[in-house]
Amino acid sequence: MWFWVALLGLVLLWRLFDDSRENKKLRKAVRVLQEAEGRAEFRCRQALARLHEIEEAELLLEQQVEANSATKDELRADIQRLQGEVEELRQGKEAAVKAAAQAELDARRALASQAIGTKAAQASGGATRCRRAMRGMQAAAGRGGMALGSPAAALHTSCFVSTLETEAQRLQRLAEADRADALAERDQAVAARQAADEACQQAIDEKDRFLAQKSAVEVAAAENDRIRAEAAAAGAAREAAEQRQRAAEAAQAAAQAAQQRAEGEARDARQAQAAAEAAAAEAAAREEAAEAAPAQAAAHAEEEREQLQGQAEEERERLEGELEEARQYGKQVEERLQGEVEAARAAEAQAAAGRRAADQRAADLEAAAAAAAAEAQAEAEAVASDVAAQLEVARADREQLRQQVEALGRELQEAAFDKDQLERELENAADERRQLQEDADAVQAQMQAHKASLEQQLAAAYQEARLTAETLGLLRQDRDHTLAAQAEEVAALQAELAAARYEQDGQLCQLAADLGAVRGQLGALQRERGGLAKAGGKLAGEREGQARELAALRQQLDGVHALQAEPEAAQAQLDGARAELAELRTSFQKLSAEHKDLEGQLQESQRTAEAQRRQQEARQTEHHGEQAAAAAADKERLAAELEHTKQRLAEAQEAAAAEGDSMRQGNTRLLNNAGAKIKAMAKERDGALKERDELLKLRDELLKDRDEARALAKLSFDGSGPGSPAAGRARATLASEAEEVAAAAAAAAAAAKALSPRRTGARTEA
Numbered sequence: 001m002w003f004w005v006a007l008l009g010l011v012l013l014w015r016l017f018d019d020s021r022e023n024k025k026l027r028k029a030v031r032v033l034q035e036a037e038g039r040a041e042f043r044c045r046q047a048l049a050r051l052h053e054i055e056e057a058e059l060l061l062e063q064q065v066e067a068n069s070a071t072k073d074e075l076r077a078d079i080q081r082l083q084g085e086v087e088e089l090r091q092g093k094e095a096a097v098k099a100a101a102q103a104e105l106d107a108r109r110a111l112a113s114q115a116i117g118t119k120a121a122q123a124s125g126g127a128t129r130c131r132r133a134m135r136g137m138q139a140a141a142g143r144g145g146m147a148l149g150s151p152a153a154a155l156h157t158s159c160f161v162s163t164l165e166t167e168a169q170r171l172q173r174l175a176e177a178d179r180a181d182a183l184a185e186r187d188q189a190v191a192a193r194q195a196a197d198e199a200c201q202q203a204i205d206e207k208d209r210f211l212a213q214k215s216a217v218e219v220a221a222a223e224n225d226r227i228r229a230e231a232a233a234a235g236a237a238r239e240a241a242e243q244r245q246r247a248a249e250a251a252q253a254a255a256q257a258a259q260q261r262a263e264g265e266a267r268d269a270r271q272a273q274a275a276a277e278a279a280a281a282e283a284a285a286r287e288e289a290a291e292a293a294p295a296q297a298a299a300h301a302e303e304e305r306e307q308l309q310g311q312a313e314e315e316r317e318r319l320e321g322e323l324e325e326a327r328q329y330g331k332q333v334e335e336r337l338q339g340e341v342e343a344a345r346a347a348e349a350q351a352a353a354g355r356r357a358a359d360q361r362a363a364d365l366e367a368a369a370a371a372a373a374a375e376a377q378a379e380a381e382a383v384a385s386d387v388a389a390q391l392e393v394a395r396a397d398r399e400q401l402r403q404q405v406e407a408l409g410r411e412l413q414e415a416a417f418d419k420d421q422l423e424r425e426l427e428n429a430a431d432e433r434r435q436l437q438e439d440a441d442a443v444q445a446q447m448q449a450h451k452a453s454l455e456q457q458l459a460a461a462y463q464e465a466r467l468t469a470e471t472l473g474l475l476r477q478d479r480d481h482t483l484a485a486q487a488e489e490v491a492a493l494q495a496e497l498a499a500a501r502y503e504q505d506g507q508l509c510q511l512a513a514d515l516g517a518v519r520g521q522l523g524a525l526q527r528e529r530g531g532l533a534k535a536g537g538k539l540a541g542e543r544e545g546q547a548r549e550l551a552a553l554r555q556q557l558d559g560v561h562a563l564q565a566e567p568e569a570a571q572a573q574l575d576g577a578r579a580e581l582a583e584l585r586t587s588f589q590k591l592s593a594e595h596k597d598l599e600g601q602l603q604e605s606q607r608t609a610e611a612q613r614r615q616q617e618a619r620q621t622e623h624h625g626e627q628a629a630a631a632a633a634d635k636e637r638l639a640a641e642l643e644h645t646k647q648r649l650a651e652a653q654e655a656a657a658a659e660g661d662s663m664r665q666g667n668t669r670l671l672n673n674a675g676a677k678i679k680a681m682a683k684e685r686d687g688a689l690k691e692r693d694e695l696l697k698l699r700d701e702l703l704k705d706r707d708e709a710r711a712l713a714k715l716s717f718d719g720s721g722p723g724s725p726a727a728g729r730a731r732a733t734l735a736s737e738a739e740e741v742a743a744a745a746a747a748a749a750a751a752a753k754a755l756s757p758r759r760t761g762a763r764t765e766a
Contacts, residue, residue, distance in 0.1 A: 002502060006495065013488065024477070027477070051242070062673075069680070069684050225685070
């Protein structure tokens with residue numbers, strides 16, 4: 001019987017240990033799922049942070065595009081204003097050049113008429129002197145009556161011939177001087193034609209530089225188009241990130257469902273454990289009944305054990321399968337999230353590389369525009385100095401054109417002042433750009449610091465949640481260990497109680513046998529009493545010693561009754577008492593009454609021991625009940641904490657979902673705004689293309705005017721046509737080329753303004 005009871009207790013203990021081990025495995029699986037869920041949430045938040053950074057980069061690109069559009073509008077306004085000013089300067093220069101050409105023509109005509117008059121006067125003077133000489137010779141010949149062949153006539157003839165030769169030499173010298181003057185004028189005309197050709201070549205070079213700067217502007221427009229394309233790519237990347245976020249949310253929901261299933265299975269396991277504990281309690285309650293029917297109880301316990309073991313095996317297999325599925329799903333989600341994170345990182349790196357390349361190209365274009373502006377300014381100043389020199393020559397020739405030339409000089413000074421002012425504005429714009437860049441860096445640093453603080457707070461929150469989960473797990477483990485220890489203690493106490501009962505039953509049987517023997521001995525002693533009455537006199541002296549020995553024996557019996565809880569000592573004392581009883585068997589002849597008293601005392605001690613045993617069992621039962629109540633209270637407290645944790649997790653998930661909805665709505669609004677801005681920029685690009693076509697037409701017209709000017713210059717300087725209108729055309733061509741140089745300088749300044757994101761950033765903030 002005791003064997004079957006011990007076997008039943010071992011089965012129950014093994015069942016409790018197996019259930020606790022399965023519960024530990026389930027809790028570990030739940031903890032692993034919670035950690036996987038935490039990692040998935042952390043990666044989702046990282047993906048959201050990267051998506052936010054991509055959106056910020058997209059906003060910056062849109063701001064740059066808007067700033068470029070505003071700068072382009074300002075450049076168009078500046079171009080129109082400068083074109084008006086250039087047109088006014090062109091008209092003034094044409095009037096001044098026409099006046100200078102007319103004055104030069106008048107001067108040349110006056111010089112030619114003066115030279116012709118001088119030559120005619122010289123020729124008429126020579127003829128007059130010849131005629132006078134002839135008349136003098138004739139008069140001398142008439143007065144002297146000389147014959148033509150006389151020596152005097154010969155002398156007069158020789159004098160006349162010498163006079164004619166002298167006059168001829170003088171006329172020859174005059175002709176040579178006139179020829180030298182004509183050659184000098186021809187050389188001056190050739191030099192003027194060469195200067196005009198050089199001016200035309202310079203104008204062509206200026207036009208080429210203007211075209212180069214225009215191509216740079218077109219490159220900047222292409223860069224704007226590329227930025228728009230990058231913005232569109234960033235929008236596509238944002239949509240992909242949103243899709244990945246939705247997939248991550250779905251994975252998170254699946255992980256939560258798996259966690260809920262695992263928690264339900266854990267609850268089922270706890271319920272099974274509670275049922276096992278109840279079964280153990282019922283088994284403990286049925287212990288006494290099992291003592292009466294050990295075979296039936298053992299069979300029933302074996303059936304229950306097999307049934308529970310089968311259910312536990314099935315439950316364990318099912319939980320292991322679900323746990324493996326959850327692990328596989330978690331691995332898939334983790335791999336997918338890792339791939340999405342890598343894609344987001346690649347997109348971020350690509351966007352960063354694009355931004356760096358755009359900044360580098362902007363810096364290169366700005367440097368090129370600055371160099372072109374400086375070169376154009378230098379050449380414009382050189383051309384302006386040449387024009388000023390020509391105007392000074394024209395002012396020296398004709399005093400009446402002084403007012404117009406001075407007005408033209410003032411206009412040129414105003415243009416130079418405007419150019420200096422534009423340069424100062426460019427420098428101020430560069431300073432503003434540097435200041436705005438510093439402000440942007442400071443804002444970026446603040447944003448990064450705020451982001452770092454938010455990440456630290458988020459990490460602290462996750463750490464707190466993880467610590468809470470670990471504390472909950474530790475509490476659960478402590479509870480399980482406590483329950484297992486309590487179950488082990490109950491089993492040990494039950495085993496000890498059974499052993500104590502067995503030993504007490506053995507002792508009681510031994511004492512009953514001893515009492516029977518003592519009673520038999522007492523009967524024998526009573527029968528021998530009569531025979532021993534004779535020896536009473538002899539034993540009277542020994543009675544006192546026997547009484548003392550009996551008192552010692554009573555004390556020993558009291559010690560035996562007190563030491564019943566200690567079987568070995570009681571058995572030793574009982575053996576000693578038996579030995580003493582054997583030795584004193586001959587002394588119990590006259591102590592029957594005292595023996596009856598001892599028997600009553602023994603029964604009373606047995607009743608007292610039984611009462612003490614029952615009180616001890618009641619106290620143990622009450623203690624176990626208190627422990628079970630405390631365990632139930634701990635279980636309820638842990639369940640309440642678990643519900644609170646679930647509620648907090650649900651609130652956090654709802655907050656994350658609300659945040660995701662708000663982010664999606666914001667992304668939708670940003671996409672709509674970006675689409676509208678892209679459409680507006682497309683319209684602006686069409687306008688810019690039309691303006692480029694108009695500029696190309698204007699360039700063709702200027703090329704035609706240049707060809708006509710060259711043709712007229714050739715006609716004027718090769719002697720085949722009049723010189724003065726050709727010189728006027730050449731000067732008009734020079735004026736037009738100077739205007740083109742001024743327009744190129746204005747375009748270079750406009751390009752420098754367009755490449756200054758500092759100024760555009762300031763306008764955007766305004």
